[in-house]
Amino acid sequence: MNSICMVRWARGLLLTAVALFMLLPLLVVVLVSFSDSSVFNLPSGAWSLRWYDSMLHKEGLGATLSLSLGVALASTLVALVLGTLCAVAIEQGRFKGREALLAFLVSPLLMPGLVIGVALLQALRAIGLQDVFGALLIGHIVITLPYVTRTVHASLVLFDMRLIEAAQTLGLSKPRALLQVMVPGLAPAFLTSGLFAFLASMDNYPISIFLTDARQKTLPIEILRYLEESPDPTIAAISSCLIFLAIVVLVVAERLVGMRRLAQF
Numbered sequence: 001m002n003s004i005c006m007v008r009w010a011r012g013l014l015l016t017a018v019a020l021f022m023l024l025p026l027l028v029v030v031l032v033s034f035s036d037s038s039v040f041n042l043p044s045g046a047w048s049l050r051w052y053d054s055m056l057h058k059e060g061l062g063a064t065l066s067l068s069l070g071v072a073l074a075s076t077l078v079a080l081v082l083g084t085l086c087a088v089a090i091e092q093g094r095f096k097g098r099e100a101l102l103a104f105l106v107s108p109l110l111m112p113g114l115v116i117g118v119a120l121l122q123a124l125r126a127i128g129l130q131d132v133f134g135a136l137l138i139g140h141i142v143i144t145l146p147y148v149t150r151t152v153h154a155s156l157v158l159f160d161m162r163l164i165e166a167a168q169t170l171g172l173s174k175p176r177a178l179l180q181v182m183v184p185g186l187a188p189a190f191l192t193s194g195l196f197a198f199l200a201s202m203d204n205y206p207i208s209i210f211l212t213d214a215r216q217k218t219l220p221i222e223i224l225r226y227l228e229e230s231p232d233p234t235i236a237a238i239s240s241c242l243i244f245l246a247i248v249v250l251v252v253a254e255r256l257v258g259m260r261r262l263a264q265f
Contacts, residue, residue: 026243033236040233051237058234061222068219071133072201075140079197080190082141083148090149091156102153106146113206116142121210135211136218143204144197151196155189195249203242 028042035041036048055061086105090098108116120139129135159182167177183190205220212221219238226235 029236030240030243032233033240035233035236038232040231040236051233054232054234055237055241058226061238064217064219064222067133067136067216068202071136071140071218072198074137075144075201076194076197078137078141079144079148080194083145083193084152084186084190086145086149087152087156091153092161102149105149108142109146113143113204117207117210120207124211132211132213132216136208139207139211140201140204143207144201147197147200148193151193152186152189155186159185192253195253199246199249202245 031042032040033051034047034049035043036046036050037044086101090102117139120135120142124135124138129138163181163185164174164177167181168174172180203220204218205224208218209221212218217225219242223235223238226238
């Protein structure tokens with residue numbers, strides 16, 4: 001019995017150590033954002049919001065944030081529609097190569113972002129697409145679609161399609177049965193995949209760098225420019241806001257879905 005307890009304690013300590021190792025850099029970034037120093041130092045007695053105020057007055061940050069939010073929201077919505085259709089086709093279809101198709105749709109998660117960025121740049125240049133928002137939208141759909149397809153497909157595997165037939169027996173048409181039975185049943189998958197797709201789009205750098213120009217940049221690219229040209233804790237303040245956004249997303253997902261079910265996806 002004592003050996004079992006020791007093993008559990010050892011596992012708990014190991015998990016705690018790993019979690020602290022991963023979260024400590026984020027904590028340092030947040031602490032630096034409240035420093036009064038003009039360099040990247042931890043607060044030493046005096047805490048200040050000067051860098052958050054500097055962030056609000058940063059030239060060009062508003063337009064950059066608007067572009068990133070617009071692309072993230074649009075790509076997430078499109079990915080939710082396309083990813084759901086792909087997941088339904090793979091799960092309910094009766095054709096060869098379904099598993100290979102699923103692996104292909106998820107493959108952008110396994111490939112280096114720089115490779116995808118270069119490939120998209122060449123492809124979009126070949127068709128003559130020069131609009132930055134359109135190019136970013138296509139590129140971000142490529143990287144958000146795997147999250148939706150994989151998550152919705154995993155939820156569809158557990159969904160009992162006989163519920164649709166039962167709803168039709170009770171008088172509902174097939175479209176209404178899908179809307180009133182399947183959609184609520186898959187709502188946790190939609191929410192989870194949509195939230196993570198949104199975060200993946202907001203934080204993407206290696207693909208976005210190939211699809212922007214000198215006048216229009218996404219937030220991660222702009223942060224890197226600030227780091228190169230005027231490195232001050234304003235960057236830490238911006239990064240802290242992104243960390244807070246990720247925490248909000250996780251809290252919302254935990255409230256609406258539950259962390260245990262969230263981990264299953």
